[in-house]
Amino acid sequence: MAWLTQILEVLAALVAAPLFLGWVNKCRAWLQNRSAPSLLQPYRGIRKLFFKDAVIAENASPLFRLAPYVVFGAMVLAAAIIPSMGTRLPFSSAADAIALVGLLATARVFQSLAAMDVGTAFGSLGARREMMIGFLAEPALLMVIFVASLISATTALPVISERLAVQSVGLYPSLAFTAVAFTMVLLAENARIPVDNPATHLELTMIHEAMLLEYSARHLALMEWAAALKLFNYACIGFALFVPWGVSTTATGPAGLLFAIPLLAAKLAVAGVGLALIETLSAKLRVFRAPEFLATAFLLAVLGLLVRLLLGS
């Protein structure tokens, strides 16, 4: 049963991640009065890339070719750890929430190193900015996780989720603070507006895209897929911490899993609308306002922590 949940979760993440990205793009297009691309567009893009011949810069090292696989692997592993459908994951004992943050950092470091490998101006620019966002977002994310683990007295993500899910409904101002902080981290880490614009074609403003400029074909496909998975994973971390209700736990049994799948889809649908709304309503910040943005996220998370310690709520 536990293994079934585990396999199902990984497969669902792999399959649904591009769909979720397509959904966000669709909502955004609707909100901005544009005609929306098909929901399946991300799949088509990835498929097309897989069939192409890979062109690699002549001075690229093996690290450059290894990085897409490592980044993709890290994201798949992360999907296996995050309790998106059930909390009984045999795999989650391998890594708790702190290790999850470490895993995401590993992916980031490999991506940045690969971006510097060819030695183009845009590549190192992207790497530098990505690391800047990363070192500010990582503490904020950990503070968010700290608040949740203070409430549930553990750092194992499935256990946090389970304990938060089964308690009586209560108001947790600390969680509200951290939810806002988490949303800000999510936006920054996934290269969304207001920190980065995924649709931009202007290299000088790019962060995430600038790192991928030298990639083509299957390597690019894996990177794109990994980016979609990252967004999906972040959304699922958010669900696990702030709206954990409805995941299958030890108490609910196999029926719970049947119930959890449509519920996850519903949560994702709502989250996609919310994300599109935020992206439509805000403007992209200058790169050097991004630290302020993330500092605010960090501050909110720490405030959540203090509120938790003082009010016990």
Add this chain to the structure above:
Amino acid sequence: MILTPLTLCLLLLALWAVIGVAGLARPTSLRYVARTLYPLGALCGIALAAVAAVSITWAPERLVLPFGLPDLPFHVRSDALSSAFLFLLGAAAAGISFFGAGYFRSGEGTAPGLLCLQYHLFLASMGFVLLADDAYGFMVAWESMALTSYFLVTTQHRIPEIRRAGFLYLLIAHLGAIAILLSFGVMQGGSWQFTFDAMRAAQLPSGWAAVAFLLAIFGFGAKAGLVPLHVWLPEAHPAAPSPVSALMSGVMLKTAVYGVLRVTFDLLGEPASWWGLVPLGIGLLTAMYGVVFAAVQTDMKRLLAYSSIENIGILFTGIGLAVVFHGAGMAVLAALALIAVLYHALNHAFMKSLLFLGTGAVLHATGERNLGRLGGLIRRMPWVAWLTLVGALAISGLPPLNGFVSEWLLLQAFLFAHRVPQTFVNMLLPLGAAVVVLAAALAAYVMVKFYGVVFLGQPREAALARAHDPGALEKLGLVWLALGCVLLGLLPAPVVGLLGSVTAQLGVGSLPQGASPWWVLEPLPDRDATYAPLVFLAAIVLVVVLTFQLVGRMFHRRVRRGAPWDCGFVRLDARMQDTAEGFGQPIRRIFQSFFAIEREQPTPFDRAPRYSIVVTDRLWRALYLPLAGLVQRAADAVAWLQQGRIAAYLLYSFVTLVTLLALVL
């Protein structure tokens, strides 16, 4: 003589000294000194590590040596704490000695034979510091450690900057030594017995105990490089030959950590809870200071030196946390924090040695230390590049390597810090955790910069095309250390188990026994927090291999090589890449207040535009220069004593004599 772990350790230390002396037999023969003596020293190191690893769970053992200062024989003692650090010394020294066997060449300052003597005496004195059981023996070993390392730093003594760096190092080392001596003086508690046993037995009033503790923090902090006593580190490390930098950064700094642990948890008995806030606060400041400065360096060895400062900061933070918990009577958490400290010390010894040796290999292959003239070396020196990558990833605290494990343990300890009874403390501690995380994330930034600029991208100088991998012995050294990083990362539970015997023996407490298998790290069974790096690594490798196979099978594996695309720009050259200064720019901007920045920017009309930026340490100007001025003025004031007439000097002696007699009688 009976062979016990203690006598074995002493024998091995003596053997090191003998190897050193043997170097004098044919001081200029590189083949004899480097190819024979250094590998022998490395084998000694392996033996020492093996003995220490076995004896860490044994009961303490003591011995009075038949020699020492006149009438004061040296006491030695080995217990779990010293065994843990002896293991660190032996294991790290083995890798460094292997590397050194291939690295040292003649014609670089000091003759090889003499260098060999200094090097091995340095190793032996560090070992004796760890075994000493009285203040005299400890201080003798401590000072010989400082002296030998001074000579090693000034290997290339013909360069004035290196002499200056060595002098600064010696100065601060002696300031520290005086504080340590005073601390021992306080701790003997009126018994005037300077054995450590007497200090353990002495009942100090709490005020005096605090004084002894603070003196020890100052004294050992000077050796470790705590802010504001860190200034010698970024000067001395680049000046020394790379194996020596590796040894100093990887091992010698840890002897200071050992000293603090010995004084705090063993000699002083029961530390008060508030003491912990001192190393905690200074540690956090040091960690931030070190990592922020590391991010803006342009010399690769200076960058690593600042990164060492950061790691020392994290170690002292952990020590502070352990003291706070210990004082509050929370044994399990105190043990957890202390284990995190010991683990991190071990990790840092491996990763920092590895990185310094990697820079040494680069330095020998290219003759460059400046990041602005390196680049693209992964294609010329694949061995060094991939092995250094292990070290860089490990020190960035990324799973499943070793740096992550100690960070994880420390964060687990921080996470439950809110149970400390003092309100202020339990609110400030989570902020401390935030600073630790920030420092760790910044460390990743620093390492991406370091690795990316040195090994990736295009070579910034034409001469770099001639660079090549080092010889077999150097590779062996690098592989040894990289293997250490990987194994310490993959097998945390057994290591934590062994380190647990240190905390148990110190009376700090021990971790509860969990029911987890050996590959799962579960320090606090009631918290459900587990970490299993082997599973982690297996899964990631599985996914990577599977993806590779599937993509290849389902589609194709065709690859074409072409010119870099770079958005269609055709005349790409190496100067368009980010320089080290450029990569540090966000940090310079965000943490502006840390730095004193001097900038020279060209105007649009400059014919030959020049852009330069010099980032210096504010503390140097705010603290050290005024202090130096003060000392200078004091010296000037005393200078009138120097009359130049014999009669005057005789008068001084006479007055001194009379005063002393009057005082005594």
Add this chain to the structure above:
Amino acid sequence: MNPMPFDVQLLNALSALLLLLAFAMLSQRRIVTLVSLLAVQGVLLLAATLLLAWRTGETHLYFSAALTLGLKVIFLPWVLYRLIRRLGVYWDSEPLINIPGTMLIGLLIVVFAFGLAQPISELASTATRSAIGIAVAVILLSFLMMITRRKAMSQVVGFLSMENGLFFGAMSATYGMPMIVELGVALDVLVAMLVLGVFFFQIREQFDSLDLHHLESLKEKR
């Protein structure tokens, strides 16, 4: 895991929001938004007062709720908006310390305030005692805001927010001040507001600006 009754949770949530507002004010550079935030603070205060009044059944709390509504939610923001329009100051200039720095100091102040309030909270017998720390924090943060700003307008907002914090503190420690004190304070605030309004026009008349660093030139020349 959460044994507190629901209304106490609600009060806690309100106080947490007040803290959040204090930080929002600290980071806000637009004066119009600052005044809006002040109004929202008033609304939160009103909600807290009403909740407390309903919970304890003390009638005088209803009066003070009405006072809050009239004075802090409607009248003062209206006056301030008018002042802003008449004086034409919409933005504060760059604060004395940059925003992330201010926030960091703010965090330390919160820790300090919480530590300070701990013994008081243990003495108090009210259900809302844990909010005292937040009230102290709001007061100190408002003070910090007054210190770091340049424009007189933002300082007035800081002053009013400080008064709000005081009010909230009294409410959570002892279920509100005696009616007479409350009325007195309200009157004080009102008068202060009017005097300051006049004062603003005078400053601008004199210096053509509301930037307070001009006042520095008033000191004795040596």
